[in-house]
Amino acid sequence: MPVISLTVNGNPVTVEVEARSLLSGVLRSNLALTGTHVGCDTSQCGACVVHVDGKPVKSCAMLAVQADGASVTTIEGLAKNGKLHPMQEAFREHHGLQCGFCTPGMLMSAVALAEQNPDLDDAAVRKGLEGNLCRCTGYQNIVHAVLDGAKAMRG
Amino acid sequence: MYDFTYHRPDTLDEAVKIFSDADDPQFMAGGQTIIPVMKQRLAMPSDVIDLGKIGELQGISIVGDTLTIGAMTSHAEVASSADVKKAVPALAQLANDIGDPAVRNRGSIGGSIANNDPAADYPAALVALGATIHTTSREIAAEDFFTGLFETALDEGEIIAKIAIPVPDKAAYMKFPQPASRFALVGVFVAKSGDQVCVAVTGAGPCVFRATDFEKALEKNFSADALDGISISSEELSTDIHASAQYRASLVTTLARRAVENAA
Secondary structure, three states: OOEEEEEEOOEEEEEEOOOOOEHHHHHHHHOOOOOOOOOOOOOOOOOOEEEEOOEEEEHHHOEHHHHOOOEEEOHHHOOEOOEOOHHHHHHHHOOOOOOOOOHHHHHHHHHHHHHHOOOOOHHHHHHHOOOOOOOOOOOHHHHHHHHHHHHHHHO | OOOOEEEOOOOHHHHHHHHHHOOOEEEEOOOOOHHHHHHOOOOOOOEEEEOOOOHHHOOEEEEOOEEEEEOOOEHHHHHHOHHHHHHOHHHHHHHHOOOOHHHHHHOEHHHHHHHOOOOOOHHHHHHHOOOEEEEOOOEEEHHHHEEEOOEEOOOOOOOEEEEEEEOOOEEEEEEEEOOOOOOEEEEEEEEEEOOEEEEEEEOOOOOOEEOHHHHHHHHHOOOHHHHOOOOOOOOOOOOOOOOOHHHHHHHHHHHHHHHHHHOO
């Protein structure tokens, strides 16, 4: 079986995987990082979004072997030294979640969106989160949270 | 997904060689179609050849009046490229409206056109712009490349290397997205170069096609009003749960008018 080496949340890891293993599965099963959720498994819902070399991708639509040599950040890598990431803090503050299943992917997409766009507005947030489905909130509080979280990230 | 042998060649020559030596091989570009297809067991290749690390397939450049895009260039890279935005802003906008941000970071122009989904966006752009597809063995005009439902002129083992696009005077792409998938329910790309106008339609039928009656009218008078009273027949168009053939035909005219109004 292929052996891959990658960096996950800043830590170097080497893991033996099947060629057909999805990145989402390896993160959850081999590395026990179960914060990355698998919702639809058909690239629709975005619960599995992680950053690969800084870019948000759907980890259920990427083979683990494709991440060989890459740097991966999952939801577990957002908080630093026990302190929530500003985007996580904003989601808590604005009640940007209900059941929480979509939240890891929502946060990873939101952080990348805020990093790439200094001038986010309501419409840009909604377009930027098109690949992340939430079946609880109706999105309103998520949008509020992302706008506020983006502002906090700029400092 | 059934297991397979994974290959990640560094060069096109190596990729072609692996393909010819394998039992039932499959090239993989960004993987945004083939991975879901393999997960559903609709494809079960013996060997997957990942084109993602081949340097020859990367990059965007403009030389003279030709914009060249490497086959493995992601939709996100096309959407954010200063060269594309300047030369063919309609193409940057098209790329920015494919799927969603995460899909755009992995999906590639080469993979999209090799798959030739009937509702994909790029086929309309490449046909309307008169692009040329450069492969490992030849050059193919976009109009000859897209041959039918999920079918292209590519031979077994032939790989798309890059796409060369003549820069138009003005162009625009308008799509009515299927709201769940963001594929085009109908998409119309209009390009004007000198006296020549090309109108290509995706999503409406089994494969991209040109609306030649629209082109003739727009070559005489490049304005939305020139399309008054002109429509396309719904006979060969698609009907599904999302839209009837008649509705798609109606969208073609509406979107073509909007594309002409927005051409830049």
